[in-house]
Amino acid sequence: MRKILAVSVGTAALLAPSAGATTLSAAVKLSPSRAGTAERPQGVKLTVKMDLNTPEGVDRPIVTGFEVWHGPGLAFDRGTGYVRCARDTLTRLGPDGCPPESRVGHSTGFGPEDTVEAQPRFQVFNGPGGAPMAYVTLQRPARVRGVTVPTVVDRPRSVWPKRTRWTFPGSMRVVAGIPVTPSHLGFTYGYTKAAKLFVASTSCPRGGWRWRVRVHTYVAPGNAPVLQQDGRVPCTR
Secondary structure (H helix, E strand, C coil): CCCCEECCCCCCEECCCCCCCCEEEEEEEEECCECCCCCCCEECEEEEEEEEECCCCCCCCEEEEEEEEECCCEECCHHHHCCCCCHHHHHHHCHHHCCHHHEEEEEEEECCCCCCCCCCEEEEEECHHHCEEEEEEECCCCCEEEEECCEEEECCCCCCCEEEEEECCHHHCEECCEECCCCEEEEEECCECCECCCCEECCCCCCCEEEEEEEEEECECCECCEEEEEEEECCEC
């Protein structure tokens, strides 16, 4: 029986001044928790959840993007051997234009808790070079669609070998004059039937799989706080 383990360690840190005092609560899950090896990697499903907590009576910030950093023990370059979808195809034809086997994930929820005015949905695909890309759809306050491809930094010998930064399209930050100010965001990808090793574990480091989540926000000109939280996911060998 596979186990799903998650842990949030530490307190959300505000790295830049913010008039709104918004804080971040993040959690990362990896399933299964039993690690593979470099010779026999184990495919895993990655789930990331982020909650932005803003005091009552204070305007929530616009979220411009987020980053997920990973410590040793995980491999994210296995997508090169799977079915891919071209960015131009996804942009022109949408998700239906991509091969079903190229779909590797989806969002689990995005939008303010107290309104349905802005709830974008993500669909994640295996893109060029085995990197993920997302098709984002916003139905209200106006229908907006776009493709976002993350910036990926690989530093194999670093304490953070993999860093992925997603930036939301400008068209989805302010829609019909209404700022899009989410209070939570979640997504899942990896370990699909067609791409079991899209995300894989190759070892179980002491203390577990290390992660860092950073959320980029915008309050006003010159006030763009970055929220950060670190943690570890327990694993077994």
